[in-house]
Amino acid sequence: MACAFFFDAEPVGEPGVHALDACALCAKPLARDCDIFMYRGDTPFCSEECRHEQMHLDAGCARQAARAAARRQKQFSSGTESGRARRESWEVSVAS
Numbered sequence: 112m113a114c115a116f117f118f119d120a121e122p123v124g125e126p127g128v129h130a131l132d133a134c135a136l137c138a139k140p141l142a143r144d145c146d147i148f149m150y151r152g153d154t155p156f157c158s159e160e161c162r163h164e165q166m167h168l169d170a171g172c173a174r175q176a177a178r179a180a181a182r183r184q185k186q187f188s189s190g191t192e193s194g195r196a197r198r199e200s201w202e203v204s205v206a207s
Contacts, residue, residue, distance in 0.1 A: 136161040 131147060133140050134157035141147055147155045148162040156162040 131155045134158075134161050136165050 130153065131141055133155075135150075135154045136156060139157045139161075141155060141157055145157075148157070148159055149155060150162050150165055154165070156165065
């Protein structure tokens with residue numbers, strides 16, 4: 112019963128909901144006498160397979176977010192350059 116405190120702990124702000132009752136991916140109930148596979152500190156999984164699947168999903172989300180950020184940066188930098196070119200051409204025509 113050395114690990115019972117994990118099952119008895121309640122998350123802050125969620126009374127009555129135990130943190131390690133079910134797998135975070137497949138929602139399979141976690142038994143007190145079976146291994147629990149943790150990820151990112153406090154996320155429980157029923158198996159290495161579920162944990163690996165969540166890691167795979169997280170990696171895909173991270174890659175997608177990085178691509179979106181790169182597109183936004185590219186759009187921002189190209190928009191800044193075209194705006195600068197318009198201002199320079201306007202300044203030249205005014206000076207003429």
